[in-house]
Amino acid sequence: MARARPIDPDSRRAQLVSAARQVFATKGYHAAGVADIIDGAGVARGTFYNYFESKRAIFQAVLNELMEGVVDAVAPIDVTRPVAPQVRDNLHGVVSMLLEMGDGARILFTDAAGIDAEGMETLGEFYGAATGRIERALRTGQDLGLVRECDVGLMASCLLGLLKEPVYQGLLRRRVFDADGLVDTIFSLVGGGLMRPPDAAA
Amino acid sequence: MARARPIDPDSRRAQLVSAARQVFATKGYHAAGVADIIDGAGVARGTFYNYFESKRAIFQAVLNELMEGVVDAVAPIDVTRPVAPQVRDNLHGVVSMLLEMGDGARILFTDAAGIDAEGMETLGEFYGAATGRIERALRTGQDLGLVRECDVGLMASCLLGLLKEPVYQGLLRRRVFDADGLVDTIFSLVGGGLMRPPDAAA
Amino acid sequence: MARARPIDPDSRRAQLVSAARQVFATKGYHAAGVADIIDGAGVARGTFYNYFESKRAIFQAVLNELMEGVVDAVAPIDVTRPVAPQVRDNLHGVVSMLLEMGDGARILFTDAAGIDAEGMETLGEFYGAATGRIERALRTGQDLGLVRECDVGLMASCLLGLLKEPVYQGLLRRRVFDADGLVDTIFSLVGGGLMRPPDAAA
Amino acid sequence: MARARPIDPDSRRAQLVSAARQVFATKGYHAAGVADIIDGAGVARGTFYNYFESKRAIFQAVLNELMEGVVDAVAPIDVTRPVAPQVRDNLHGVVSMLLEMGDGARILFTDAAGIDAEGMETLGEFYGAATGRIERALRTGQDLGLVRECDVGLMASCLLGLLKEPVYQGLLRRRVFDADGLVDTIFSLVGGGLMRPPDAAA
DNA sequence: GATGAATGAGATTTCATTCAT
DNA sequence: GATGAATGAAATCTCATTCAT
The missing domain is CATH 1.10.10.60 (Homeodomain-like)
Structure with missing residues (x-):
């Protein structure tokens, strides 16, 4: 009034x-x-x-702001220094950012794609860019002899899913978890897979 | 008329x-x-x-039908037989089902969660059930000595993400890929991680 | 309700x-x-x-209806019969129609042109068609030796104005007059001036 | 800024x-x-x-300015001098003024009447005054034996229409024409028809 | 059971006008 | 006197739902 x-x-x-x-x-x-x-x-x-x-x-303005926030949480990797901790930091940064957003993240996960074709495109480009970055990182890793052969395109989006899904389910099912736990889980999976080495002890 | x-x-x-x-x-x-x-x-x-x-x-009726379709694509694992091929079949079944749905899958990925609280809940329960199944499978695997220690809750949703994200991006970005490629990629990641063994040749 | x-x-x-x-x-x-x-x-x-x-x-629907009403009030001239009474009837028909419309005529005179470009165009076409008819009638009259030389394009719109303006002012200034009076006035003006005196000298 | x-x-x-x-x-x-x-x-x-x-x-201010402009284009007739050229000049002046206004004339023709009751009234008075002037001129002409019997009220607005309609259609249909042609046309119509032939029979 | 004309609450958007600085 | 951010009444249009036939 x-x-x-x-x-x-x-x-x-x-x-x-x-x-x-x-x-x-x-x-x-x-x-x-x-x-x-x-x-x-x-x-x-x-x-x-x-x-x-x-x-x-x-x-759209809100969406842009959110996407920017996520992008800013990722620092470029400096290959002259040990890579793993840097990746870990980035992973941690993104997850923390998404968790901080709280319900705001649902805009990125759900709403944006459900509005219109333009929303789908915006989001498609965003995830495309993210996947692209991971892809390039994989290739670099391969060049450096750290990463083994694989379909980098598919692998990149798989890796993205590794990160997104737990956050998404946290939203949907209102479960809380902490960023470190997720980063550890992802690292252990990427680091050595899920299977127990046939006879590690032998 | x-x-x-x-x-x-x-x-x-x-x-x-x-x-x-x-x-x-x-x-x-x-x-x-x-x-x-x-x-x-x-x-x-x-x-x-x-x-x-x-x-x-x-x-809701459409949604239920779709969810049912996905669930039906998964067969229970028979632990008295070799497990890996059965898991592979299930994975392949689900991915194929989602790819067949085409744009219909967007209902599961995007629309359902964006409508109202009930939609979110329905979807939350669906993904919760899926995660739960994976979780139980992981635990069984651990009991059988096949799967190593991990936070099974988080790991389960990570694994789900491994599968969903490529399909989702296929939708968003209108990229096509084939189910076998994705299953292979997932299996290779889960099987042994992403890193090249220090000196596999030695 | x-x-x-x-x-x-x-x-x-x-x-x-x-x-x-x-x-x-x-x-x-x-x-x-x-x-x-x-x-x-x-x-x-x-x-x-x-x-x-x-x-x-x-x-637009209203406008079309009104324009149609006016058009329908005009009958084609049959040149094998005496022309003047037919013209007089048409004139009388149009004027009566407009007077009957009452305030409805303001839609044709004022509103339609003031709405948007399309309105102007619709009206332009309508008056263009009317002028065109008059023009053709003038030319026919000239061929028949009834009408003298003139710039038929301009003359046609002048004649249209002869009819419109009194009706328009009737609307604007809320004066009433009867159709016959106007037709007489127009005829006396046109009749005395536009027609070539059959044989003035005789 | x-x-x-x-x-x-x-x-x-x-x-x-x-x-x-x-x-x-x-x-x-x-x-x-x-x-x-x-x-x-x-x-x-x-x-x-x-x-x-x-x-x-x-x-309203714009409208007043425009109406004034038109009024100022008309000079009083001096009956001690030949009348026709003076009328011609006035006619020419008004038509030129309207043509110069270009799209501005649409304000006088269309917009002013379509706004509200007051606009209609303003315009009604304006055209009423114009018609009034023509009416008085006709009466004077009759007194001088130049103009024959007629319904001066109706005739006045007819004459006004003679002038307005071509200009209006020029606006609506974006046709250009020159002032002299219109004045000639009007004069030929009025001259031949309205004036009593000085002595056609004699 | 099928029909489809009628409904009306509610959402978005416009823009002439106000008023504190 | 000049400014321009803020206002809010009012208008248009949508579309899921109703109900008499």
Whole structure:
């Protein structure tokens, strides 16, 4: 009711995106209304449309922010130093970031792909880029003699799945787990597989 | 236009579910309208509501059918026979099933979780059950001395991710691949990890 | 509130167009809302959109109906019979039609051109066709030796103006006049001036 | 962006009206937004409302300016000198003025009447005044024995239509023509038909 | 059982106007 | 006097659902 005090447009925009993330994370894209977002931001309806063309547009902004957050959690690997710890850090960084997002992650996992063709494409490109990075890393590893022969394309998306699925199920089934445990599990699997060495003790 | 000839209610129901699967797969839950479904089934609007309470209800029916299809693709493991080939068959069965579904799989991957809390729960239970089965298998494997120590809960969802992610990306990015390649990749990873043995040749 | 009894779609459509004509005539396109139209027709909002895609669309339907009405008021001239009375009848028919339309005529005179480019074009084509008919009539008249030399294009639109302006001012200034008076006036002007005196000298 | 330098209020007002005329002429009243006007004038939104109470108000200002322009193009007739050339000059002046206005004329022809009752009234008065002038001229002509008997009221608006319609169609159908041709056409029609032949029989 | 016209709550979006700085 | 962020009433349009035939 009281008129929101005018503030720097960039701040207002950021505030709206933040409110929107909250709302989308909680209710999902379709159940969320612009009304929820402006309530969250304490702003009038018209103000919203001064900053975003549509509900779809602010969703895209939220999505971009989330994707950026994940990307920023990954540091380039320096091959002149031991590789494993760096990979471990990156893995840990991404998982922590996703866990921190909490319900926000459902936007990346579920909502974005279910809205329209453009959403699918955005997400497809994002995961494509991620897979691409893993793929290149695998090839480098092969060149360095660390990684064995395999179909790098498929292997890359398998590895991505290794990371995503536990986080996704954490969301769906509201189970909590800690990032270190997951990183350890992934490392042990990638490091030596699942099978017990026929007779390790022998 | 022409009045649809009265048919056995079960057939009509099946016909509607089938049309609905098609429509949901193609357009997604929200973009799909009841109009699309009845057009697909060649039935009047009122008829639809004689068989289903709501759009949400028929979606649930479609979802159930799909989940059932996946479950049916998995045979129980008979521990008195060699295990690996049986696991391989199951894996192959599930992947083939998902690939056959084509766009229908997006319902399982994306749409179902994005509709409402109930959808999330349904899917959570489904994946929970799948994870549970894998978990039990792992434990059995450990008992038999085939599988080494690990956090079976996390490992189970990791393994599920190994399978889902490539299929999901196939959908998102419209890449095709064949089921055997994926099964091989998964098996090689699970079998011995990703690293090249220090000096396998020695 | 009470549910409108289902009727033949064509009738419903006609009823909506009729209500819309009334509303547009009274309030003008922009001041009129879909709410006014459905109130007029005693129908729910959704019903309106079962029949017309948009407010703009039903306006077009109204416009077409009005234009058709005017066109139908004009009979082709039969040159084997005396021409003047036929022209007089046509003139009288058009003027009467416009006067009967009452405020509806403002749609043709004012609203249609002020809505969008398409409205302007529709109206442009309509008046273009009218002018074209007059033009052809003039040329025929010239061939028959009844009409003297002139710039038929300009003359045609002048003649159209002769008819339109009094009707238009009748609308704007809420003056009433009768069709016969106008036809007489036009005839006296055109008759004395446009026709070549058969044999002025004789 | 840059703060507009303070200028003489009358100039600012004129600047706004000028920008508004441009905008209204191009887009029409309803499609034009206050945003377009202030963009055109290079002025902030708030500034606009320092000078005009509303969009409607500045439209009225534009309208008044245009009507004045037309009125000023007409010189009083001096009956002690030959009348025809004076009439011709006035006709030519008005037509030229309207043609110069270009799209601006659509404001007079179309937009003004389509806005609200007040717009209709304003325009009604304007055309009423014009018709009135023509009417008085006709009566004077009758007194001088130059013009024959007729219903001067109707005849006056007919004559006005003679002039307006070609210009209007020029707008609607984007045809160009020159003022002289139209004046000639009108004169030939009126001259041959309206004037009593001085002594046809003698 | 089948039909399809009718419904109406509710969502998104627009834009002229206000007012604190 | 100039500014421009904020406002919010009001309009259009959607579509799952109802119900009389």
